[in-house]
Amino acid sequence: MTSGSGMTDFHGVFPYLVSPIDSGGVIRTDVLGRLCDDLIKSGVHGLTPLGSTGEFAYLNAAQRETVVKVTIEATQGRVPVVAGVASTATADAVAQAKACQKAGADGILAILEAYFPLKDAQIESYFSAIADAVDIPVVIYTNPQFQRADLTLDVIARLAKHPRIRYIKDASTNTGRLLSIMNRCGDDIQVFSASAHIPAAVMLIGGVGWMAGPACIVPRQSVELYNLCQAGCWDDALKLQRKLWRVNEAFARFNLAACIKAGLAIQGYEVGDPVPPQAALTAEERQAVEAVLREIG
16 A cells, blocks of 8 residues: 555455355355455455355345454454445445444445436436445445446546546446446546456556456465556566466356355355255366366466
């Protein structure tokens, strides 16, 4: 972190943590705590509980609260914790955001779930309400593949004017859109890559890092990639990026949470299966993940 900015300057690698859970629905707090500790020791720049990889859409309120609290306790202020907040209802999202701040989160990752379609003004009001409710930075998150309501460039530009909406994580597969956001919003908002983009390419055009599930299973290599980009060593960065892209290819083929959970299980973390009705990877799929991990070392 840059000096003087404390825990509010977000940059670098923020793994989207899995939510380790047993078949009875109990969060495996010891496993989550150890994972957080190991990731921090690997050099990651922050942690994000309850991103997509954290299966936020499959957990109840008590489970989500436990995941956030355990992450904050395990981190002990060493890196910022940006907690995922997601709901279909604005009031619920606002309550979640306030609870996360009270628990000690350093930032909020704001996610909109929608059942009925929403118009731009309604989408904007949801994110504004979350940002109005807290005193910590907000990362707005858009993932057109899974979301019914995407953020248009106009909405992003207006939200970027909010003093607490300082970052966006865009998980579209359209890297040109990231450049459009940067051109349109200037210094009002900083952009994080998702695993749907090529992080080195996003860093090249001005991104500040990436928030992604794969960083859980390849943290050291992800940090190394960030450092190479920061140093402007683009030849080395792209060489490493080509190697790491194998992870993204594996993830594109399988359920995201199942994939990361399998990868972590292979590495000795008893994170359990994804929450039903999601299925765990088959033995064959798991071998494919194992082969990629071996290859990357």
